Amino acid sequence: MKPVTVPFFISHQGCPHTCVFCDQRTISGASGSLPSGEQIRTRIDLWRSTAGNRPLEVAFFGGTFTALPEEMQADLLEPLQPLLRDGVLSTVRISTRPDCIDDDRVAWLAERGVRIIELGVQSMADTVLAASGRGHCAADSLNAIRCIKNFGLTVGAQLMPGLPNDTPETSLASLEQVILAGADFLRIYPTVVLKGTELARRYTAGEFVPLSLDRGVSLCKLLLQRAMQTGVPVIRIGLQADQGLSGETVLAGCWHPALGQMVRSRMYADLVDHFVASGACATVYCHPARISDVIGMGRSNLLRQAERGVRIEAVPDASLKREELKVLTENTCTIYSILKDITYSIHEV
Ligand code: SF4
Missing domain, CATH: 3.30.2320 (hypothetical protein PF0899 fold)
Incomplete structure (x- = not known):
């Protein structure tokens, strides 16, 4: 039975980087504070009351979970331990950067019930990663996927076609490389230009041409078909409309509130x-x-x-x-x- 996900957005917490596309406050719709133990328990209780028989999963989205100080990570995971022991929670999922994962961190997370780690891979082309200010390289992603798989955990890879210096060829090659490396599932987030970001500045200055909706859909069809052919699920295409995105915050790029449906359709x-x-x-x-x-x-x-x-x-x-x-x-x-x-x-x- 598919679990019900109780989401917590860890807005920009612990992240020392400023990727050119990122305005975490806009994406997460959150103001930047971490939830307290009490808030975590209250929200889980609320979702539990409407979940019926379905298992619950807690997901810490956004930000860079494993770059938080260890005591902060422990504060977020500690309230979940009794619920994991009692079977109220089936899984815990976090998202983080590929260069913030190593064997010790994965072991520490696994001991505390984390079973799924999503990596913001974005691209496997170092020229794209450098032009996007990511501060890590493709080898970091390969290493992170290997670490997570070695501990028997599930690993997801988030990809962002349409970043600076990206081409359809590099997008496709990125997808193929993360699948080959062992990614268990994918999210495809075609690049959008958010107000207030470095990418918005470049776009306004004519230094960056984003994917249009039409080109983005064409590219996503190609990527989705290739993932389906290899049997790796794509669990999301396009950022969610309820994550603070609107005509107000999205300046340009491949965005539609139901992009995944548009692609499949x-x-x-x-x-x-x-x-x-x-x-x-x-x-x-x-x-x-x-x-x-x-x-x-x-x-x-x-x-x-x-x-x-x-x-x-x-x-x-x-x-x-x-x-x-x-x-x-x-x-x-x-x-x-x-x-x-x-x-x-x-x-x-
Ligand atoms: S690493 Fe993540 S949270 Fe940090 S700036 Fe980049 S996209 Fe934003």
């Missing part, structure tokens, strides 16, 4: 474009969890097909895999997969 549309001839009528069957993606936001995929004279009806079918579509036309009935029946090319991004 376009992939299904690509399949239909490719395999249903203009002027045809088709019934398109899909996994029930994917019906809204197949229809598209605001019925966009149905409208897109109508523009080329295609009438489609989307029907749920639990026997299909999530990546599959079964297309029934007057003469044919064929199952297609977004894993192998469409080809995305870097050159189309």
Whole structure:
């Protein structure tokens, strides 16, 4: 059963860096103070009351958990220990920088119930990391992934396509390298330009051209397909709208409040474009969890097909895999997969 995540945002705490894209106060929507033990227990109780039978997981997002002084890390983890022992909590998840992980830190965290560590890898190209002011290199990420895997913990990698000096090729290579290194899951956050950041200054000065929404979606289709082909889940595409982001704070870049749905939806549309001839009528069957993606936001995929004279009806079918579509036309009935029946090319991004 998928756990319910009780989130705590550790805003900019413990982080000595100023990455060009980062305004942690904007991203987390938090003011910068750490939650007290009492606040942690109260919030867990609140979420527990609505979680039903589902297990609870505590996640410390944002900031750089393992760069906090050890006593602060202990203060955050200590209130969780009785809940872990009693089985109220199933897991604890933290996020941190790749250069703030080593064997001793992972051992210390594992002893205190941390089971999932998310790394802000962002890119595996040192030129991109340097131009983005990250202050670490790709080798740090490889080392961190190895440390975490050695302790039997789960490791997630966050990637940021579209950073300064990035190209579709380096984005794809970054994804492939973290998968090869052993990442268990990925988050893909195409770069957005937040007000008040160094990236905003560069953008305003004409020194940085961000990914547009369209190019970002094209790139994410390529990255998502490659991750799916390797069986590594992408658990999130795009920053969340409820993390303090809005038209007020986002100056430019690839941002949409439902970017992940937009990406998946376009992939299904690509399949239909490719395999249903203009002027045809088709019934398109899909996994029930994917019906809204197949229809598209605001019925966009149905409208897109109508523009080329295609009438489609989307029907749920639990026997299909999530990546599959079964297309029934007057003469044919064929199952297609977004894993192998469409080809995305870097050159189309
Ligand atoms: S390391 Fe993380 S918290 Fe620190 S400046 Fe960079 S993105 Fe922001």
